[in-house]
Amino acid sequence: MVCPTRSVLAAGLILAACAGPEPRPAVARAWPTMGTMMSAAVWGPDSAALDRALDAVRDTTDALDSLLSTFRDDSEIAQVNRGGGTAGGDPGCEP
Secondary structure, three states, X not given: OOOHHHHHHHHHHHHHHHHOOXXXXXEEEEEEEOXXXXXXXXXXXXXXXXXXXXXXXXXXXXXXXXXXXXXXXXXXXXHHHHOOOOXXXXXXXXX
């Protein structure tokens, strides 16, 4: 008689061996933002498209950082905070 535990273990090992190595990111980047490090990784066959995607992620993060970071003196939220919560209007809006 075959032991069910051994059969399950053997099947699991066979399936694990067939799975192959874990895929690695094709392109990955890290940069400082908002007082911490941001990292992003993308996978795909077109490295130029992956670079553009990561550029877009960085641009978006930088835009948010310029508005919301309490770690930058020039961010809009820092300006509001310096004014005691009032900025005489909406930050970033033209009068």
